[in-house]
Amino acid sequence: MHRRRHYIYPDLDTMAAAFVCDVTRFLHESSNEDKTVNIALSGGSTPQSVFQQLARVNLLEEWEHVHLYWGDERCVSIVNPESNYGNTKDLFLDPLAYPEERVHRIIGEADPEEEAERYGQLLLDQLPVRNGYPVFDWIWLGLGEDGHTASIFPDQIGQWTSKKPCVVAKHPQTGQKRVSITGGVINAAHRVAFLVAGKSKSRVVNEIVMKEGDYLDYPAFYVAPHSGYIEWYLDMEATSWM
Numbered sequence: 001m002h003r004r005r006h007y008i009y010p011d012l013d014t015m016a017a018a019f020v021c022d023v024t025r026f027l028h029e030s031s032n033e034d035k036t037v038n039i040a041l042s043g044g045s046t047p048q049s050v051f052q053q054l055a056r057v058n059l060l061e062e063w064e065h066v067h068l069y070w071g072d073e074r075c076v077s078i079v080n081p082e083s084n085y086g087n088t089k090d091l092f093l094d095p096l097a098y099p100e101e102r103v104h105r106i107i108g109e110a111d112p113e114e115e116a117e118r119y120g121q122l123l124l125d126q127l128p129v130r131n132g133y134p135v136f137d138w139i140w141l142g143l144g145e146d147g148h149t150a151s152i153f154p155d156q157i158g159q160w161t162s163k164k165p166c167v168v169a170k171h172p173q174t175g176q177k178r179v180s181i182t183g184g185v186i187n188a189a190h191r192v193a194f195l196v197a198g199k200s201k202s203r204v205v206n207e208i209v210m211k212e213g214d215y216l217d218y219p220a221f222y223v224a225p226h227s228g229y230i231e232w233y234l235d236m237e238a239t240s241w242m
Contacts, residue, residue, distance in 0.1 A: 003228060003229045003230070003231070004228065004229075004230050004231075005230075005231045005232070006209070006231075006232045006234065007231065007232065007233050007234065008234050008235070008236060008239050009233070009234070009235055009236065010235070010236050011197075011235050011236065011237075012046070012049055012197040012198075012235050013049060014235070015195070015197060015233050015234065015235045016049035016050045016052075016053050016195075017053060018233065019050055019193070019195065019233050020050060020053045020054055020057060020058075023050075023054065023058075024057065024058060024062070026138070027058070027062045027063065027066070028062070030065065030066075030137070031062070031064075031065055034065075035065065036065055036066075036067060037065055037066045037067070037137045037138075038066075038067050038069060038126070038127050038136050038137050038138075039066060039067070039068055039069065039136065039137060039138045039139075039140070040069045040070060040071045040136050040138070040139040040140065040181065040189075041068060041069070041070050041071065041084075041088060041140055042071055042084075042140040042141055042142045042195060043070065043071070043072060043073065043074070043084030043087070043088075043142065044084070044142040046142055046195050046196065046197045046198075047088075047140065047142065047195055048087060048091055050195065051087075051088055051091040051092035052091050052092070054092055054096075055091060055092045055095040055096050058096065060096050060097060060098065063096070063098065063102075066102065067102045067103075067104060067126070068093075068098070068102060068103050068104065069104045069105075069123070069136070070084055070085060070088075070104075070105060070106050071139060071140070071141060071150040071180065071181050071186075072084065072106070072150040072151035072169075072178055072179060072180035072181065073085060073105070073106035073107075073108045073151075073178060073179050073180075074108055074151075074176060074177075074178050075108050075109070075112050075115075075176065075177040075178060075179065076108050076109070076176075077108065077109045078108065078109070080108075082176075083108055084106075084108075085105040085106065085108065104122060104126070106119050106179045107119075108179070112168045112177045112178075112179060113168055115179050116164070116166040116167055116168050116179045117166070119165075119166050119179060120164055120165035120166035123165050123166070123181075123185070124165060130188055131184075131188070132163065132184070133165060133184040133185050133188040134165055134185055134188070135188045135189065135190065136185070136188070136189040136190070137189070137190050137191065138189065138190065138191045138192070138193065139181075139185075139186055139189040139191070139192045139193070140193050140195060141186070141192060141193065141194050141195070141220075141223065142194070142195060142196070143194055143196045143201055143204065143205070143220050144204075144220075145200050145201060145203075145204060146172075146204070146218075147204045147207075147208070147214070147215075147217065147218025147219060147220050147221070148218070148219050148220065149186075149194075149219050149220040149223060150180045150181055150186065150219075151169040151171075151178035151179070151180035152167075152169060152180055152182070152183065152219040153169060153170075153171070153172050153219065154172075154217045154218060154219065155172050156169055156170070156172075157217065157219055159180075159182060160182060160183035160219050160222055161182075161183055161184070162182045162183075162184070163184070164182060165181060165182060165184070165185050166179055166180065166181055166182065166185075167179075167180055167182055168180075183219070183222055183223075186223055186225070187222075187223065187224055187225050187226055188225070188226065189225050189227070190225070190227050190229060191225070191227065191229040191230075191231075192223060192225045192229065192230045192231070193230070193231045193232075193233060194220070194223070194230075194231070194232045194233065194234075195233050196232065196233070196234050196235075196238045197234070197235040197237065197238055198235070198237050198238055199237040199238070199240055201237075201238045202237065202238050202239060202240045204218060204220070205232075205234065205238050205239065208220055208221045209232075
């Protein structure tokens with residue numbers, strides 16, 4: 001299926017509600033197919049509204065066939081407010097009482113290099129593999145003001161084409177280490193969705209969509225799943241250039 005779409009909503013809450021509706025529809029459709037589904041969740045602030053709404057409107061049984069993973073993680077403990085897993089746990093996993101055996105987190109408090117190797121091997125062991133990369137059913141992505149996605153940053157864009165499923169990245173300003181999936185994993189997915197909100201993202205969204213400015217420097221520009229199934233969920237502020 002080839003499907004490239006841009007969906008624009010008045011604000012973050014409306015965008016999140018629309019995405020939650022699509023997630024719910026996806027869960028129902030995939031449950032009818034009676035197969036295990038593997039989803040890589042996004043970190044950052046934008047998906048938090050999605051997780052809150054999912055916990056309110058979904059029932060645990062709707063997720064009984066779904067295994068959850070992460071696209072990246074900051075190398076911090078789960079009690080750190082910057083922990084992607086910690087935030088998802090508080091907003092979604094705990095309220096839904098999600099079974100631990102179907103949650104596969106990146107261990108942010110572990111040694112970064114060792115964890116990148118461990119998590120990459122976990123993905124290869126647990127997911128279907130195509131051309132050397134694990135294949136997710138759906139990957140949710142955020143977008144940084146600098147054009148990064150997952151935790152592949154413009155100054156480390158060479159990591160996008162790594163042959164490994166996971167690498168250790170470093171935030172260019174803070175020096176914080178992160179474990180991230182690579183471009184090969186993202187583009188191997190059956191479906192990819194960007195969740196982008198806020199006026200601060202509008203410049204980079206414009207440059208990526210219109211192929212202007214520094215778009216070739218942005219890792220997010222190279223998100224092009226082989227399936228052709230990519231969607232951008234945007235709030236109005238993120239498209240203020242239009």
